[in-house]
Amino acid sequence: MSKKLEILKKLKLLTAVAIPLAEVVGLDGEEAAPARVPANGRIIIRTGDPGEPEIDLSPLAYNWSHRIPIEFVAVETATLTSEEALDNMLVRFGAAIAADRHLGGLCDWLGIAAPGSEDIYTDGAEPPRGAELVLTANYVTDSELS
Template identity: 50%
Template sequence: MTSKREQVLDAIVALIAAAVPEAKVERNLAKPERVPPGGLVIIRDGDPGEPEATLSPLTYIFSHRIPIEVAVHQGIGPREQALDAILGRIGIEIAANRTLWGLCDFIEAEAPAAADVESSGALPGRWADVVLIATYATPDPLN
């Protein structure tokens, strides 16, 4: 059986892919050389952190910090607006599914940190780092 951690990460990939179907959504992709026209979203495994534990029954409660990287390049409109549109749609999906189909007690996103990305010979891009915090419980920290 797949661990709770993997189930949560797979569900986040599915949630974000549904939010931005025109973007390429990948998990743990190395930094790309170019950004596809619809944008790029990379979900990293992140750090589940040190769990809290309850003893009866033994349950580990994680606040798993999952980094999400979103990239766009200048296309038809300004890159700031394109990045904001993708982040906004991801936020709407998170707000509509706070329990991640029952896998989590709660998920929430921290505010994004954005920066410009420039490569010689390529359209200018914009990049944002977002941290998604998934709080979930499991009887075994490895499963």
């Protein structure tokens, strides 16, 4: 398995553990925006774009800065507004990333760009709130394809 896919799968697992009640999708053909948002929210991890690597020649190494978009969607609950529920998801995700910036040694560093939030229009009474952030995974491989 390529390092790119290993990182994406580990990121999906880390997200599911950090926010256990939310539906976490991605990497399996379910990356489309939802028509209905589950009661505990949804997180979509996109495959993103590894871009063009910087190349070291001796020894040969490909240095990637892989931009991974992650979408968060939250709905109002009995005790939280949709904005508060979204904020809780983002805080938990941020804490999980801060606790393991190297994804167990898979990458050199994970950086997060600050998200913005907006209403998402789907089927249902109250519009859920959504946010998209871009996580950048910096890692090195010994091949363009690994």
